[in-house]
Amino acid sequence: DAGITQSPRHKVTETGTPVTLRCHQTENHRYMYWYRQDPGHGLRLIHYSYGVKDTDKGEVSDGYSVSRSKTEDFLLTLESATSSQTSVYFCAISAQGLAGQETQYFGPGTRLLVL
Amino acid sequence: QQPVQSPQAVILREGEDAVINCSSSKALYSVHWYRQKHGEAPVFLMILLKGGEQKGHDKISASFNEKKQQSSLYLTASQLSYSGTYFCGTVWGRNTPLVFGKGTRLSVIA
Numbered sequence: 001d002a003g004i005t006q007s008p009r010h011k012v013t014e015t016g017t018p019v020t021l022r023c024h025q026t027e028n029h030r031y032m033y034w035y036r037q038d039p040g041h042g043l044r045l046i047h048y049s050y051g052v053k054d055t056d057k058g059e060v061s062d063g064y065s066v067s068r069s070k071t072e073d074f075l076l077t078l079e080s081a082t083s084s085q086t087s088v089y090f091c092a093i094s095a096q097g098l099a100g101q102e103t104q105y106f107g108p109g110t111r112l113l114v115l
Numbered sequence: 116q117q118p119v120q121s122p123q124a125v126i127l128r129e130g131e132d133a134v135i136n137c138s139s140s141k142a143l144y145s146v147h148w149y150r151q152k153h154g155e156a157p158v159f160l161m162i163l164l165k166g167g168e169q170k171g172h173d174k175i176s177a178s179f180n181e182k183k184q185q186s187s188l189y190l191t192a193s194q195l196s197y198s199g200t201y202f203c204g205t206v207w208g209r210n211t212p213l214v215f216g217k218g219t220r221l222s223v224i225a
Contacts (some may be wrong), residue, residue: 036127042117042202042217058212086220090156101145101164104204104213106156 003027004107006091012113019078021110023091028106031094032060032074033104034066036087049074073079081114116140118205120216127193127223135188135219137203146179146186147204147213157202169182193223 003026013019023032034046035058045058048065055066063085067075078085091107118139127133137146145164149157163179163186174191190197200220204213 015190043215045212045214048212056175059214101162103159103162105159108156
């Protein structure tokens with residue numbers, strides 16, 4: 001257990017509304033990641049953070065923004081949700097991040113349905 | 116560019132062996148393997164660094180052929196608990212993020 005929680009765990013929202021997902025970690029890991037998982041696509045990186053206020057885009061960042069004002073929290077915001085953003089969202093952490101040798105630990109996931 | 120996993124799905128009887136392959140179009144720095152049970156988060160299995168090493172994890176082992184830009188995951192004497200979706204993740208450089216393949220669904224039946 002890497003001390004990662006995600007909230008909410010389930011959410012149903014309507015097209016056009018803003019949505020914020022929260023990832024919280026208790027072990028002061030520097031690197032945090034947001035992935036989405038869709039059938040037939042595997043896990044795709046949305047955004048990642050390598051420190052407070054330091055973030056970068058992943059391969060599917062369009063329509064998403066992130067913020068990290070504290071080490072322990074990494075927020076993912078859908079400014080105006082669309083049905084194509086219906087997915088399962090996973091947060092992950094790693095101790096040192098992009099060195100290629102680090103294990104990533106995943107949170108329990110958030111199921112988002114956009115109607 | 117996602118790594119390509121094969122097969123997409125496989126069904127085994129308990130005790131049988133399986134191999135899952137992961138191929139990249141780019142030179143690899145490392146390969147990571149994860150397993151995900153239905154409705155749960157992915158769980159780390161092992162990392163292989165360039166250099167052609169092979170690692171083991173109980174009856175699950177993996178190899179990394181840097182020259183061929185591919186890795187293989189070997190499941191020996193499969194158990195019901197091995198069922199799930201296996202993902203490889205590839206890293207192309209020291210400071211590049213992990214990119215996952217689409218996964219291989221493994222079902223072990225009695």
